[in-house]
Amino acid sequence: xxxxxxxxxxxxxxxxxxxxxxxxxxxxxxxxxxxxxxxxxxxxxxxxxxxxxxxxxxxxxxx
Numbered sequence: 912x913x914x915x916x917x918x919x920x921x922x923x924x925x926x927x928x929x930x931x932x933x934x935x936x937x938x939x940x941x942x943x944x945x946x947x948x949x950x951x952x953x954x955x956x957x958x959x960x961x962x963x964x965x966x967x968x969x970x971x972x973x974x
Contacts, residue, residue, distance in 0.1 A: 919951050 926949055930937040947955055 915951075923949055 950958065
């Protein structure tokens with residue numbers, strides 16, 4: 912497997928262990944921030960691009 916993939920899996924597993932141990936304190940009050948903490952920078956960028964595309968389509972269809 913790809914090294915970056917293995918690294919991402921390991922980081923996600925470690926973060927999930929932390930969530931199980933600390934509960935709400937690990938999650939905090941910002942769900943989006945928590946979700947971003949589980950994703951790589953590349954995944955966040957792709958997600959932001961998808962959101963931008965959806966917003967443009969919505970604006971275009973409402974005209």
